[in-house]
Amino acid sequence: MRTLNPNVSVDCLVFGYEAGELKLLLIQRDASRANDRSVLSWTLPGDLIQDDEDLDDAAHRVLQELTTLDRVFLKQFGAFGDPSRVRRPADKIWLEKTRAFPEARVITVAYYALVNVGHFSPSPSNFAVDTQWMSLNEIPDLAFDHNLIVQKGIETLRNEVESSTIAFQLLPEKFTLSQIQELYETILDQPLDKRNFRKKILALDILKPLKEKQKGVSHKPAQLFRLKLFKKN
Amino acid sequence: MRTLNPNVSVDCLVFGYEAGELKLLLIQRDASRANDRSVLSWTLPGDLIQDDEDLDDAAHRVLQELTTLDRVFLKQFGAFGDPSRVRRPADKIWLEKTRAFPEARVITVAYYALVNVGHFSPSPSNFAVDTQWMSLNEIPDLAFDHNLIVQKGIETLRNEVESSTIAFQLLPEKFTLSQIQELYETILDQPLDKRNFRKKILALDILKPLKEKQKGVSHKPAQLFRLKLFKKN
DNA sequence: CCAAAAGTGTTATCCGTACACCCATGC
DNA sequence: GCATGGGTGTACGGATAACACTTTTGG
Numbered sequence: 001m002r003t004l005n006p007n008v009s010v011d012c013l014v015f016g017y018e019a020g021e022l023k024l025l026l027i028q029r030d031a032s033r034a035n036d037r038s039v040l041s042w043t044l045p046g047d048l049i050q051d052d053e054d055l056d057d058a059a060h061r062v063l064q065e066l067t068t069l070d071r072v073f074l075k076q077f078g079a080f081g082d083p084s085r086v087r088r089p090a091d092k093i094w095l096e097k098t099r100a101f102p103e104a105r106v107i108t109v110a111y112y113a114l115v116n117v118g119h120f121s122p123s124p125s126n127f128a129v130d131t132q133w134m135s136l137n138e139i140p141d142l143a144f145d146h147n148l149i150v151q152k153g154i155e156t157l158r159n160e161v162e163s164s165t166i167a168f169q170l171l172p173e174k175f176t177l178s179q180i181q182e183l184y185e186t187i188l189d190q191p192l193d194k195r196n197f198r199k200k201i202l203a204l205d206i207l208k209p210l211k212e213k214q215k216g217v218s219h220k221p222a223q224l225f226r227l228k229l230f231k232k233n
Numbered sequence: 234m235r236t237l238n239p240n241v242s243v244d245c246l247v248f249g250y251e252a253g254e255l256k257l258l259l260i261q262r263d264a265s266r267a268n269d270r271s272v273l274s275w276t277l278p279g280d281l282i283q284d285d286e287d288l289d290d291a292a293h294r295v296l297q298e299l300t301t302l303d304r305v306f307l308k309q310f311g312a313f314g315d316p317s318r319v320r321r322p323a324d325k326i327w328l329e330k331t332r333a334f335p336e337a338r339v340i341t342v343a344y345y346a347l348v349n350v351g352h353f354s355p356s357p358s359n360f361a362v363d364t365q366w367m368s369l370n371e372i373p374d375l376a377f378d379h380n381l382i383v384q385k386g387i388e389t390l391r392n393e394v395e396s397s398t399i400a401f402q403l404l405p406e407k408f409t410l411s412q413i414q415e416l417y418e419t420i421l422d423q424p425l426d427k428r429n430f431r432k433k434i435l436a437l438d439i440l441k442p443l444k445e446k447q448k449g450v451s452h453k454p455a456q457l458f459r460l461k462l463f464k465k466n
Numbered sequence: 467c468c469a470a471a472a473g474t475g476t477t478a479t480c481c482g483t484a485c486a487c488c489c490a491t492g493c
Numbered sequence: 494g495c496a497t498g499g500g501t502g503t504a505c506g507g508a509t510a511a512c513a514c515t516t517t518t519g520g
Contacts, residue, residue, distance in 0.1 A: 007241055079309065107282075217497085219491055426511075452472070456472085
Protein backbone atom coordinates (compact mmCIF):
# COMPACT_ATOMS: atom_id res chain seq x y z
CA MET A 1 0.00 0.00 0.00
CA ARG A 2 1.22 3.42 -0.88
CA THR A 3 0.78 6.02 1.79
CA LEU A 4 2.08 9.53 1.87
CA ASN A 5 4.57 10.31 4.58
CA PRO A 6 3.22 13.40 6.33
CA ASN A 7 6.63 14.65 7.41
CA VAL A 8 8.90 14.50 4.39
CA SER A 9 8.58 16.20 1.04
CA VAL A 10 10.78 16.75 -1.98
CA ASP A 11 11.03 19.98 -3.94
CA CYS A 12 12.54 20.40 -7.37
CA LEU A 13 14.35 23.39 -8.83
CA VAL A 14 13.95 22.95 -12.56
CA PHE A 15 16.38 25.15 -14.44
CA GLY A 16 15.85 25.92 -18.08
CA TYR A 17 17.69 28.17 -20.46
CA GLU A 18 15.98 30.27 -23.08
CA ALA A 19 16.67 33.49 -24.91
CA GLY A 20 19.91 33.99 -23.05
CA GLU A 21 18.28 33.74 -19.67
CA LEU A 22 18.27 31.14 -16.92
CA LYS A 23 14.74 30.31 -15.94
CA LEU A 24 13.07 28.36 -13.23
CA LEU A 25 9.95 26.29 -13.65
CA LEU A 26 7.33 27.26 -11.08
CA ILE A 27 3.85 25.96 -10.54
CA GLN A 28 0.73 27.58 -9.27
CA ARG A 29 -1.26 25.58 -6.79
CA ASP A 30 -4.81 24.53 -7.48
CA ALA A 31 -7.20 27.20 -6.28
CA SER A 32 -10.33 25.12 -6.74
CA ARG A 33 -9.15 22.50 -4.31
CA ALA A 34 -8.24 25.20 -1.86
CA ASN A 35 -11.26 27.25 -2.85
CA ASP A 36 -9.70 30.56 -2.01
CA ARG A 37 -8.02 33.00 -4.37
CA SER A 38 -5.55 34.12 -1.77
CA VAL A 39 -4.08 30.65 -1.80
CA LEU A 40 -3.00 30.99 -5.41
CA SER A 41 0.71 31.32 -5.09
CA TRP A 42 3.80 30.20 -6.90
CA THR A 43 5.81 27.33 -5.51
CA LEU A 44 8.49 24.91 -6.52
CA PRO A 45 7.11 21.64 -7.82
CA GLY A 46 7.16 19.44 -4.76
CA ASP A 47 5.05 17.15 -2.63
CA LEU A 48 5.13 14.62 0.16
CA ILE A 49 7.03 11.40 -0.43
CA GLN A 50 5.48 7.96 -0.33
CA ASP A 51 6.40 5.75 2.57
CA ASP A 52 7.88 3.02 0.40
CA GLU A 53 9.76 5.21 -2.02
CA ASP A 54 13.37 6.29 -2.25
CA LEU A 55 14.01 10.03 -2.09
CA ASP A 56 15.40 10.21 -5.62
CA ASP A 57 12.42 8.26 -6.93
CA ALA A 58 10.07 10.57 -5.09
CA ALA A 59 11.66 13.58 -6.73
CA HIS A 60 11.22 12.07 -10.18
CA ARG A 61 7.64 11.04 -9.47
CA VAL A 62 6.58 14.39 -8.05
CA LEU A 63 8.12 16.29 -10.93
CA GLN A 64 6.38 14.01 -13.39
CA GLU A 65 3.04 14.36 -11.63
CA LEU A 66 3.12 18.13 -11.41
CA THR A 67 4.81 19.13 -14.62
CA THR A 68 4.83 15.97 -16.79
CA LEU A 69 8.60 16.23 -16.99
CA ASP A 70 10.03 12.75 -17.07
CA ARG A 71 13.50 11.21 -16.83
CA VAL A 72 15.31 14.47 -16.27
CA PHE A 73 18.69 14.88 -14.62
CA LEU A 74 18.05 15.46 -10.90
CA LYS A 75 20.54 16.07 -8.14
CA GLN A 76 19.93 16.38 -4.44
CA PHE A 77 21.48 19.48 -2.93
CA GLY A 78 20.14 19.88 0.57
CA ALA A 79 17.51 19.25 3.21
CA PHE A 80 15.56 22.14 4.65
CA GLY A 81 13.73 21.92 7.88
CA ASP A 82 13.14 25.17 9.63
CA PRO A 83 10.02 24.40 11.71
CA SER A 84 8.75 27.91 11.08
CA ARG A 85 8.85 27.55 7.31
CA VAL A 86 5.05 27.60 7.24
CA ARG A 87 4.42 31.17 8.27
CA ARG A 88 2.22 32.72 5.57
CA PRO A 89 -1.54 32.47 6.16
CA ALA A 90 -1.97 31.34 2.55
CA ASP A 91 0.43 28.46 3.09
CA LYS A 92 -1.49 27.35 6.16
CA ILE A 93 -4.81 27.48 4.39
CA TRP A 94 -3.44 25.51 1.49
CA LEU A 95 -2.09 22.82 3.79
CA GLU A 96 -5.41 22.59 5.63
CA LYS A 97 -7.30 22.06 2.40
CA THR A 98 -4.96 19.59 0.82
CA ARG A 99 -3.08 17.62 3.43
CA ALA A 100 -4.27 14.83 5.66
CA PHE A 101 -2.12 16.23 8.49
CA PRO A 102 -1.94 19.96 7.83
CA GLU A 103 -0.21 20.67 11.14
CA ALA A 104 2.54 18.11 10.57
CA ARG A 105 6.04 19.42 10.61
CA VAL A 106 7.54 18.87 7.19
CA ILE A 107 11.16 18.78 6.20
CA THR A 108 11.91 18.90 2.52
CA VAL A 109 14.72 17.44 0.47
CA ALA A 110 15.64 19.68 -2.43
CA TYR A 111 16.78 18.65 -5.90
CA TYR A 112 17.78 20.58 -8.93
CA ALA A 113 17.14 19.58 -12.51
CA LEU A 114 18.57 20.91 -15.74
CA VAL A 115 16.37 20.63 -18.78
CA ASN A 116 16.42 21.71 -22.36
CA VAL A 117 13.44 24.04 -22.65
CA GLY A 118 12.91 23.18 -26.28
CA HIS A 119 12.97 19.49 -25.64
CA PHE A 120 10.58 19.22 -22.75
CA SER A 121 7.21 20.86 -22.64
CA PRO A 122 6.02 20.94 -19.06
CA SER A 123 2.31 21.20 -18.52
CA PRO A 124 0.45 21.44 -15.23
CA SER A 125 -1.25 18.42 -13.74
CA ASN A 126 -2.35 17.12 -10.35
CA PHE A 127 -2.68 20.10 -8.02
CA ALA A 128 -0.68 22.34 -10.32
CA VAL A 129 -2.99 24.60 -12.31
CA ASP A 130 -0.29 26.47 -14.11
CA THR A 131 3.38 26.04 -14.83
CA GLN A 132 5.61 28.84 -15.96
CA TRP A 133 9.23 29.50 -16.75
CA MET A 134 10.36 32.55 -14.82
CA SER A 135 13.61 34.40 -15.18
CA LEU A 136 15.85 34.06 -12.17
CA ASN A 137 15.75 37.77 -11.50
CA GLU A 138 11.95 37.90 -11.59
CA ILE A 139 11.22 35.14 -9.11
CA PRO A 140 8.25 36.28 -7.01
CA ASP A 141 7.67 35.60 -3.35
CA LEU A 142 7.25 31.87 -3.17
CA ALA A 143 5.41 29.67 -0.71
CA PHE A 144 7.05 28.32 2.46
CA ASP A 145 10.83 28.73 2.45
CA HIS A 146 11.10 28.19 -1.28
CA ASN A 147 12.95 31.43 -1.93
CA LEU A 148 15.68 30.24 0.42
CA ILE A 149 15.84 26.92 -1.38
CA VAL A 150 16.14 28.71 -4.70
CA GLN A 151 19.06 30.76 -3.42
CA LYS A 152 20.91 27.72 -2.17
CA GLY A 153 20.17 25.87 -5.39
CA ILE A 154 21.57 28.63 -7.57
CA GLU A 155 24.75 28.69 -5.50
CA THR A 156 25.08 24.94 -5.82
CA LEU A 157 24.55 25.10 -9.55
CA ARG A 158 27.19 27.83 -9.93
CA ASN A 159 29.67 25.72 -8.02
CA GLU A 160 28.95 22.58 -9.94
CA VAL A 161 28.95 23.89 -13.50
CA GLU A 162 32.56 24.93 -13.12
CA SER A 163 33.76 21.41 -12.50
CA SER A 164 31.43 19.34 -14.61
CA THR A 165 29.62 19.29 -17.89
CA ILE A 166 26.09 19.22 -16.51
CA ALA A 167 25.35 22.62 -18.01
CA PHE A 168 25.17 21.08 -21.47
CA GLN A 169 21.86 19.54 -20.50
CA LEU A 170 20.35 22.99 -20.75
CA LEU A 171 21.19 23.21 -24.44
CA PRO A 172 19.55 21.62 -27.45
CA GLU A 173 21.32 18.59 -28.95
CA LYS A 174 23.08 20.71 -31.55
CA PHE A 175 24.65 23.93 -30.42
CA THR A 176 27.36 26.42 -31.29
CA LEU A 177 30.35 27.37 -29.17
CA SER A 178 28.90 30.83 -28.72
CA GLN A 179 25.73 29.35 -27.30
CA ILE A 180 27.71 27.43 -24.70
CA GLN A 181 29.66 30.51 -23.83
CA GLU A 182 26.53 32.62 -23.45
CA LEU A 183 25.08 29.91 -21.22
CA TYR A 184 28.12 29.86 -18.94
CA GLU A 185 28.18 33.64 -18.83
CA THR A 186 24.54 33.59 -17.79
CA ILE A 187 24.95 30.97 -15.09
CA LEU A 188 28.13 32.46 -13.68
CA ASP A 189 26.93 36.02 -14.24
CA GLN A 190 30.23 37.20 -15.65
CA PRO A 191 31.69 37.80 -19.09
CA LEU A 192 34.17 35.29 -20.46
CA ASP A 193 36.91 35.73 -23.06
CA LYS A 194 35.87 34.16 -26.35
CA ARG A 195 39.18 32.69 -27.44
CA ASN A 196 40.10 31.37 -24.03
CA PHE A 197 36.68 29.88 -23.50
CA ARG A 198 36.83 28.03 -26.82
CA LYS A 199 40.29 26.69 -26.12
CA LYS A 200 39.18 25.38 -22.76
CA ILE A 201 35.95 23.77 -23.92
CA LEU A 202 37.56 22.12 -26.92
CA ALA A 203 40.43 20.85 -24.77
CA LEU A 204 37.91 18.92 -22.71
CA ASP A 205 37.50 16.71 -25.74
CA ILE A 206 33.80 16.16 -25.18
CA LEU A 207 32.46 17.92 -28.26
CA LYS A 208 32.00 16.46 -31.70
CA PRO A 209 31.85 18.92 -34.59
CA LEU A 210 28.98 18.12 -36.95
CA LYS A 211 29.03 18.50 -40.70
CA GLU A 212 26.22 20.98 -40.30
CA LYS A 213 26.38 24.71 -39.85
CA GLN A 214 23.99 27.29 -38.60
CA LYS A 215 21.44 28.40 -41.19
CA GLY A 216 19.52 31.55 -41.83
CA VAL A 217 21.77 33.90 -39.92
CA SER A 218 22.94 37.13 -41.43
CA HIS A 219 26.57 36.56 -40.57
CA LYS A 220 29.13 33.82 -40.92
CA PRO A 221 27.28 30.64 -39.93
CA ALA A 222 28.68 28.91 -36.89
CA GLN A 223 29.87 25.35 -36.64
CA LEU A 224 27.43 23.09 -34.81
CA PHE A 225 28.57 20.61 -32.19
CA ARG A 226 27.04 17.87 -30.13
CA LEU A 227 28.24 16.12 -27.01
CA LYS A 228 30.43 13.12 -27.74
CA LEU A 229 28.79 9.92 -26.61
CA PHE A 230 32.08 8.30 -25.72
CA LYS A 231 35.50 9.74 -25.23
CA LYS A 232 38.20 8.52 -27.54
CA ASN A 233 41.30 7.07 -25.95
CA MET B 234 5.48 20.35 23.90
CA ARG B 235 8.43 18.52 22.52
CA THR B 236 7.60 15.45 20.54
CA LEU B 237 9.86 13.32 18.46
CA ASN B 238 9.12 13.23 14.78
CA PRO B 239 8.91 9.54 13.87
CA ASN B 240 10.01 10.03 10.26
CA VAL B 241 13.08 12.22 10.33
CA SER B 242 16.43 11.65 12.00
CA VAL B 243 19.85 13.24 11.90
CA ASP B 244 23.15 11.34 11.87
CA CYS B 245 26.57 12.78 12.57
CA LEU B 246 29.90 11.76 11.12
CA VAL B 247 32.41 12.94 13.70
CA PHE B 248 35.91 12.99 12.26
CA GLY B 249 38.92 13.06 14.53
CA TYR B 250 42.63 12.91 13.80
CA GLU B 251 45.06 11.02 15.98
CA ALA B 252 48.38 9.28 15.52
CA GLY B 253 48.45 10.12 11.83
CA GLU B 254 45.08 8.54 11.20
CA LEU B 255 41.63 9.86 10.41
CA LYS B 256 39.11 8.40 12.80
CA LEU B 257 35.40 8.32 13.10
CA LEU B 258 33.46 8.45 16.35
CA LEU B 259 31.01 5.57 16.58
CA ILE B 260 28.62 4.63 19.32
CA GLN B 261 27.31 1.33 20.48
CA ARG B 262 23.60 1.17 21.19
CA ASP B 263 22.27 0.29 24.59
CA ALA B 264 21.84 -3.46 24.93
CA SER B 265 19.89 -3.28 28.17
CA ARG B 266 17.13 -1.24 26.62
CA ALA B 267 17.04 -3.62 23.71
CA ASN B 268 17.70 -6.55 26.01
CA ASP B 269 19.35 -8.63 23.35
CA ARG B 270 23.08 -9.04 22.72
CA SER B 271 22.59 -9.36 18.98
CA VAL B 272 21.38 -5.80 18.94
CA LEU B 273 24.73 -4.49 20.10
CA SER B 274 26.04 -2.87 16.99
CA TRP B 275 28.00 0.18 16.00
CA THR B 276 26.21 3.15 14.55
CA LEU B 277 26.73 6.78 13.80
CA PRO B 278 25.52 9.03 16.58
CA GLY B 279 22.03 9.97 15.46
CA ASP B 280 18.42 10.08 16.52
CA LEU B 281 14.98 11.36 15.60
CA ILE B 282 14.46 15.09 15.45
CA GLN B 283 11.99 16.99 17.59
CA ASP B 284 8.96 18.41 15.87
CA ASP B 285 9.75 21.99 16.80
CA GLU B 286 13.45 21.92 16.12
CA ASP B 287 15.55 23.05 13.17
CA LEU B 288 17.63 20.34 11.48
CA ASP B 289 20.95 21.95 12.41
CA ASP B 290 19.82 22.32 16.01
CA ALA B 291 18.75 18.70 16.07
CA ALA B 292 22.19 17.58 14.90
CA HIS B 293 23.87 19.56 17.67
CA ARG B 294 21.46 18.29 20.30
CA VAL B 295 21.71 14.65 19.29
CA LEU B 296 25.48 14.75 19.19
CA GLN B 297 25.54 16.34 22.61
CA GLU B 298 23.11 13.82 24.05
CA LEU B 299 24.91 10.78 22.72
CA THR B 300 28.56 11.76 22.98
CA THR B 301 28.57 14.90 25.18
CA LEU B 302 30.29 16.77 22.34
CA ASP B 303 29.08 20.33 22.34
CA ARG B 304 29.41 23.31 20.03
CA VAL B 305 31.36 21.53 17.36
CA PHE B 306 31.57 22.51 13.70
CA LEU B 307 28.78 20.65 11.88
CA LYS B 308 27.89 20.71 8.22
CA GLN B 309 25.00 19.07 6.45
CA PHE B 310 26.03 16.98 3.46
CA GLY B 311 23.04 14.94 2.39
CA ALA B 312 19.71 13.29 3.05
CA PHE B 313 19.39 9.54 2.86
CA GLY B 314 16.12 7.80 2.50
CA ASP B 315 16.28 4.38 0.99
CA PRO B 316 13.11 2.74 2.37
CA SER B 317 14.97 -0.56 2.62
CA ARG B 318 17.67 0.88 4.85
CA VAL B 319 16.32 -1.13 7.76
CA ARG B 320 17.15 -4.60 6.55
CA ARG B 321 19.19 -6.24 9.31
CA PRO B 322 17.21 -8.17 11.92
CA ALA B 323 19.23 -6.47 14.66
CA ASP B 324 18.20 -3.04 13.39
CA LYS B 325 14.54 -4.05 13.40
CA ILE B 326 14.74 -5.41 16.93
CA TRP B 327 16.44 -2.28 18.13
CA LEU B 328 13.79 -0.07 16.57
CA GLU B 329 11.02 -2.15 18.12
CA LYS B 330 12.51 -1.82 21.57
CA THR B 331 13.32 1.87 21.42
CA ARG B 332 10.97 3.67 19.08
CA ALA B 333 7.36 4.63 19.56
CA PHE B 334 6.73 3.86 15.88
CA PRO B 335 9.23 1.16 15.03
CA GLU B 336 7.73 0.54 11.59
CA ALA B 337 7.85 4.19 10.58
CA ARG B 338 9.81 4.96 7.50
CA VAL B 339 12.73 7.18 8.46
CA ILE B 340 14.78 9.45 6.30
CA THR B 341 17.95 10.82 7.81
CA VAL B 342 19.81 14.05 7.28
CA ALA B 343 23.56 13.59 7.58
CA TYR B 344 26.11 16.00 9.01
CA TYR B 345 29.83 15.86 9.40
CA ALA B 346 31.84 17.32 12.26
CA LEU B 347 35.56 17.90 12.63
CA VAL B 348 36.92 17.79 16.14
CA ASN B 349 40.26 17.92 17.85
CA VAL B 350 40.54 14.56 19.55
CA GLY B 351 42.69 15.95 22.32
CA HIS B 352 40.33 18.78 23.03
CA PHE B 353 37.04 16.94 23.26
CA SER B 354 36.51 13.83 25.26
CA PRO B 355 33.36 12.16 24.09
CA SER B 356 31.66 9.84 26.52
CA PRO B 357 28.58 7.77 25.95
CA SER B 358 25.23 8.86 27.30
CA ASN B 359 21.53 8.38 26.58
CA PHE B 360 21.18 5.14 24.61
CA ALA B 361 24.86 5.06 23.71
CA VAL B 362 26.69 2.60 25.96
CA ASP B 363 30.07 3.01 24.37
CA THR B 364 31.78 5.51 22.12
CA GLN B 365 34.93 4.74 20.23
CA TRP B 366 37.25 6.35 17.74
CA MET B 367 37.76 3.97 14.84
CA SER B 368 40.22 4.32 11.99
CA LEU B 369 38.58 4.92 8.68
CA ASN B 370 39.94 1.71 7.26
CA GLU B 371 38.67 -0.36 10.16
CA ILE B 372 35.05 0.76 10.13
CA PRO B 373 32.92 -2.30 10.85
CA ASP B 374 29.54 -3.11 9.38
CA LEU B 375 27.31 -0.39 10.73
CA ALA B 376 23.59 -0.30 11.38
CA PHE B 377 21.07 0.76 8.72
CA ASP B 378 22.71 2.43 5.72
CA HIS B 379 25.40 4.06 7.82
CA ASN B 380 28.28 2.62 5.80
CA LEU B 381 26.89 4.36 2.73
CA ILE B 382 26.60 7.61 4.65
CA VAL B 383 30.21 7.27 5.79
CA GLN B 384 31.40 6.83 2.20
CA LYS B 385 29.54 9.88 1.01
CA GLY B 386 30.78 11.89 3.98
CA ILE B 387 34.41 11.04 3.32
CA GLU B 388 34.05 12.11 -0.30
CA THR B 389 32.46 15.37 0.77
CA LEU B 390 35.24 16.01 3.28
CA ARG B 391 37.93 15.35 0.64
CA ASN B 392 36.30 17.83 -1.69
CA GLU B 393 35.90 20.49 0.93
CA VAL B 394 39.33 20.44 2.60
CA GLU B 395 40.95 21.47 -0.65
CA SER B 396 39.12 24.74 -0.83
CA SER B 397 38.81 25.73 2.80
CA THR B 398 40.64 25.68 6.08
CA ILE B 399 38.17 23.47 7.93
CA ALA B 400 40.80 20.75 8.31
CA PHE B 401 42.60 22.82 10.95
CA GLN B 402 39.78 22.01 13.33
CA LEU B 403 41.18 18.50 13.56
CA LEU B 404 44.48 19.76 14.98
CA PRO B 405 45.37 20.93 18.48
CA GLU B 406 45.68 24.68 18.98
CA LYS B 407 49.43 24.54 18.52
CA PHE B 408 50.81 22.54 15.66
CA THR B 409 53.79 22.24 13.36
CA LEU B 410 53.80 22.55 9.60
CA SER B 411 54.64 18.87 9.32
CA GLN B 412 51.56 17.99 11.31
CA ILE B 413 49.33 19.93 8.93
CA GLN B 414 50.99 18.31 5.99
CA GLU B 415 50.57 14.84 7.45
CA LEU B 416 46.91 15.63 8.11
CA TYR B 417 46.31 16.71 4.53
CA GLU B 418 48.18 13.68 3.24
CA THR B 419 45.96 11.50 5.39
CA ILE B 420 42.69 13.08 4.32
CA LEU B 421 43.59 13.24 0.65
CA ASP B 422 45.40 9.92 0.77
CA GLN B 423 48.33 11.15 -1.30
CA PRO B 424 51.87 12.37 -0.60
CA LEU B 425 52.59 16.08 -0.86
CA ASP B 426 55.86 17.87 -1.54
CA LYS B 427 57.21 19.39 1.66
CA ARG B 428 58.59 22.65 0.31
CA ASN B 429 55.65 23.38 -1.96
CA PHE B 430 53.15 22.54 0.75
CA ARG B 431 54.80 24.94 3.18
CA LYS B 432 54.94 27.73 0.64
CA LYS B 433 51.26 27.32 -0.12
CA ILE B 434 50.08 27.12 3.48
CA LEU B 435 52.17 30.08 4.58
CA ALA B 436 50.98 32.10 1.58
CA LEU B 437 47.42 31.74 2.86
CA ASP B 438 48.48 34.06 5.65
CA ILE B 439 46.35 32.34 8.26
CA LEU B 440 49.11 31.00 10.51
CA LYS B 441 50.84 32.78 13.31
CA PRO B 442 54.25 31.47 14.33
CA LEU B 443 54.59 31.15 18.11
CA LYS B 444 57.70 31.83 20.12
CA GLU B 445 57.56 28.22 21.21
CA LYS B 446 59.17 25.21 19.63
CA GLN B 447 58.54 21.50 19.84
CA LYS B 448 60.08 19.88 22.90
CA GLY B 449 61.44 16.44 23.73
CA VAL B 450 61.99 15.32 20.18
CA SER B 451 65.25 13.68 19.17
CA HIS B 452 65.71 15.86 16.12
CA LYS B 453 65.63 19.52 15.27
CA PRO B 454 62.54 20.87 17.06
CA ALA B 455 59.89 22.34 14.80
CA GLN B 456 58.35 25.78 14.94
CA LEU B 457 54.86 25.80 16.42
CA PHE B 458 52.01 27.73 14.85
CA ARG B 459 48.43 28.59 15.65
CA LEU B 460 45.61 29.85 13.48
CA LYS B 461 45.47 33.62 13.25
CA LEU B 462 42.33 34.99 14.82
CA PHE B 463 42.08 37.83 12.35
CA LYS B 464 43.78 38.39 9.08
CA LYS B 465 45.98 41.42 8.82
CA ASN B 466 45.20 43.88 6.05
C1' DC C 467 78.89 10.75 15.83
C1' DC C 468 74.65 8.97 14.26
C1' DA C 469 69.73 9.05 13.35
C1' DA C 470 65.79 11.69 12.54
C1' DA C 471 62.96 15.21 11.07
C1' DA C 472 63.20 20.50 10.28
C1' DG C 473 63.97 23.93 7.29
C1' DT C 474 65.11 26.29 2.99
C1' DG C 475 65.46 28.35 -2.85
C1' DT C 476 65.85 27.84 -7.73
C1' DT C 477 64.40 26.32 -12.12
C1' DA C 478 61.25 24.48 -15.63
C1' DT C 479 56.66 23.84 -16.90
C1' DC C 480 51.93 24.57 -17.17
C1' DC C 481 47.86 27.29 -17.16
C1' DG C 482 45.14 31.43 -17.21
C1' DT C 483 44.75 35.81 -19.22
C1' DA C 484 44.88 39.54 -22.32
C1' DC C 485 44.29 41.03 -26.71
C1' DA C 486 42.94 42.33 -32.58
C1' DC C 487 42.00 41.13 -37.00
C1' DC C 488 39.98 38.66 -41.05
C1' DC C 489 35.93 35.72 -42.65
C1' DA C 490 31.39 34.29 -44.37
C1' DT C 491 26.82 35.41 -44.74
C1' DG C 492 22.16 38.14 -45.41
C1' DC C 493 20.30 42.13 -46.72
C1' DG D 494 29.25 47.07 -49.43
C1' DC D 495 28.03 46.98 -44.83
C1' DA D 496 26.60 45.07 -40.55
C1' DT D 497 26.86 41.00 -37.79
C1' DG D 498 28.72 37.53 -35.22
C1' DG D 499 32.28 33.48 -36.31
C1' DG D 500 36.67 32.08 -36.01
C1' DT D 501 41.69 32.18 -34.98
C1' DG D 502 47.21 32.65 -32.35
C1' DT D 503 50.61 34.57 -29.52
C1' DA D 504 52.98 36.65 -25.73
C1' DC D 505 53.18 37.41 -20.76
C1' DG D 506 52.90 36.45 -15.87
C1' DG D 507 51.68 33.80 -11.98
C1' DA D 508 51.09 29.45 -10.11
C1' DT D 509 52.50 24.82 -9.67
C1' DA D 510 55.87 21.05 -9.65
C1' DA D 511 60.24 19.01 -9.26
C1' DC D 512 64.18 18.59 -6.70
C1' DA D 513 68.84 18.09 -2.53
C1' DC D 514 71.34 19.65 1.03
C1' DT D 515 72.24 21.73 5.70
C1' DT D 516 70.62 22.22 10.57
C1' DT D 517 69.42 21.00 15.20
C1' DT D 518 68.40 18.05 18.56
C1' DG D 519 68.51 13.42 21.58
C1' DG D 520 70.61 9.44 22.48
